[in-house]
Amino acid sequence: MSEPLVFHYDVDGSDFTSAGQASVFVKRNLRQLGLDPEIIRRVSIAMYEGEINMVIHAEGGEADVIVTEDAVEIVLKDHGPGIADVEKAMQEGYSTATSSIQSLGFGAGMGLPNMKRYSDEMQIDTELGVGTTVRMKIRLT
Amino acid sequence: MxxxxxxxxxxxxxxxxxxxxxxxxxxxxxxxxxxxxxxxxxxxxxxxxxxxxxxxxxxxxSAGSLENMQRFRYKIALPAPSLYAQFDNLDDIDYVLNGLKKIGFDEVFEVSKAAEFVSEYTRRYIRTEGIRLPVISSACPVVVRLINLLFPSLSESIIHLHPPVEVAARMAKKRAMEAHPELKEEEIGVCFISPCPGKVSYVSNYKELYDLHIDEVVPISDVYFLLINAMKREEAIESLSESGMIGVGWASSGGESTAILNEGYLAADGIDNVIRVLNQIEDGNIPPVNFIELNACPGGCVGGVMTVQNPFISKSRLQSLRRYLPVSMNRMPEGERYIPQEAFFNKIEEFAPERRLGSSMAESMRMMSDIQRLKNMLPGIDCGACGAPTCRAHAEDIVRAGGQEPDCPILKARMLSEGK
Missing domain, CATH: 3.30.70.20 (Alpha-Beta Plaits)
Known part of the structure; x- marks a missing residue:
């Protein structure tokens, strides 16, 4: 078993247009590891939604992508306001994004549901006023 | 490959x-x-x-040449609609088509004519039950190759319809054989007058795979001066053009999309923009559209590197040229219920994704880890002095070649100045 590979990215919270950059870099690395295109697509959607969430709600954060021979794990960590009601946040269409953000086409309330849909396991640790960590796992086998 | x-x-x-x-x-x-x-x-x-x-x-x-067409007894020119945009003060497409006959072609068949059929096929295709939407146009061969290299998960979304140039080639040969029963099929040569090298590669590499009927691809820039000399305003000309706004519109970005009529679409042009859009499609981050038109060249085909005119001037000329054309001059025959089978291709060109680093996942992971280590040692200014486009690419080149140490002129200079 080889050492896990870790890709680390800072997600800049001030800039909507740069959101999605980390997902582009990750895709390239995963392609070069020879991962199946469908797996790469799932990782990139999950990653992208997570990035956007951090930009909208938490002024950015950090993303780690950990690759082992069995799975790709995405860990998104922010120091934002935390999620008050995780169960509600998981419902499709539920969003606390401001109307100005929604007018940009974000905040449709599909972020977390999509992250769950495209990953095999998802875990949310959140504390109000402290921040949120989302872990997603996409199995390779 | x-x-x-x-x-x-x-x-x-x-x-x-x-x-x-x-x-x-x-x-x-x-x-x-x-x-x-x-x-x-x-x-x-x-x-x-x-x-x-x-x-x-x-x-x-590198492309084909008009001289190569001499091997055929009957020569048909297939002008791309972008050709029409190369001429100043052109008010009638027939001048160009007559010009092509004067420089040695026996017949012309407009690619824009075939494009009107392809537009209709596409409209029907989108409404086919069970199709995964959105679909991506197959018209730009560079985009098809790009998707196969860097976006393999989207390769299934490419419409498996032949591009207008191939549909035109098939129709042109068929029509010539009907009109001239004395000709054998191999005596008829079809020559595409092309705006881009992408189409040259498409024909030279995939003639067999797609059973292409195009025999020669000649740059617009090669025929331009011949045509200028052959096109005379004062002479009476034969009425030859058989295409409308829709077909001619394919020459610039958005033209193919507007021909889809009522369906939502997205059109992007310029290779960097195309890559950005493909990344967003892969991330699931696009508005709900049914059709995606992607052109590698800025402005669409008028921006091809084998044209002679600035793409934006071309686009402007096309707009005035299209103004008095009928919307479309070609329709599928009455009673034809679905897209004809010969308009489809069965398999897409060889899946050629970016090479994996090593022979196994474990080896690739070790190599990737080396790449990261090297990349962190490098200055990160992507200056190109080492010969690679970015520090990341340099690190990858070294690791792929089995090396362990970076070969960076900036690093060497730094070490020298620090006296190491």
Whole structure:
């Protein structure tokens, strides 16, 4: 078993247009590891939604992508306001994004549901006023 | 892919080893080795961006020639609609078509005519039950190759319909054989007058795979001056044009999409924009549309590197040329219920994704870890002085070649100045 590979990215919270950059870099690395295109697509959607969430709600954060021979794990960590009601946040269409953000086409309330849909396991640790960590796992086998 | 025949080539004598092409190649296919550019055949998609950018004209497109058409008894020209946009004060497409006959063609068949059929096929295709939407147009061969190289998960979304040029070639040959029963099929030659090297590569590499009927691809820039001399306003001309606004509109970005009529669409042009859009599609981050038109060249086909005119001027000319044309002059025959079978291709060109680093996942992971280590040692200014487009690419090159240490001129200079 080889050492896990870790890709680390800072997600800049001030800039909507740069959101999605980390997902582009990750895709390239995963392609070069020879991962199946469908797996790469799932990782990139999950990653992208997570990035956007951090930009909208938490002024950015950090993303780690950990690759082992069995799975790709995405860990998104922010120091934002935390999620008050995780169960509600998981419902499709539920969003606390401001109307100005929604007018940009974000905040449709599909972020977390999509992250769950495209990953095999998802875990949310959140504390109000402290921040949120989302872990997603996409199995390779 | 082994043995891929590229149409974008380097003129070594003119190359100064400057890093312009290196920095602009969208697939990082270029390296500077021993002071000259070198193109990696596996990664090059023949987009022509390096031709557009090279300040020394050291990149060129290789294509077919009009002389090669002499091998045929009956010669048919297939003008791309972008050809019409090359001429100042052109108010009637027939001048161009008559000009083509004067320079030696027996017949012309407009690609824009076939484009009107392809537009209708596409409209029907989108409404077919069970189709995964959105679909991506197959018309730009550079985009198809790009998707197969960098976005393999989207390759299924490409519409499996032949592009207008091939549909035109088939229709032209069929029509010629009907009109001239004395001709054998192999005596009829079809010559595409092309705006881009992408189509040259498409024909030279996939003639067999797609059973292409195009025999020769000649640059617009090669016929331009011949045509200028042959086109005479005062002479009476034959009425030849058989296409409308829709077909001619395919020459510029958005034209193919507007021909889809009522369906939601997205159209992007310019290779960097296309890559950005493909990344967003892959991330699931696009508005709900049914059709996606992607053109590698800025402005669409009018921006091809084998044209002579600035794409924006071309676009403007096309607009005035289209103004008095009927919307469309071609319709599928009454009673034809669905897209004819011969308009489809069965398999897409060889799936050629970016190479995996090592022979196994474990080996690839170790190599990736080495790449990261090397990359962190490098200055990160992506200056190109080492011959690779970015520090990341340099790290990858070293690791792929089995090396362990970076070979970076900036690092060496730093070490010298620090007296190490």
């Amino acid at each position: 082994e043995g891929y025949r590229h149409s974008v080539l380097l003129d070594k004598d003119k190359c100064t080893g400057c890093t312009t092409c290196l920095q602009h190649c969208p697939t990082e296919a270029i390296r500077i080795v021993d002071g000259k550019a070198r193109i990696d055949s596996d990664r090059c998609i023949d987009c022509g961006e390096c031709i557009r950018r090279c300040p020394h004209q050291a990149k060129k497109a």
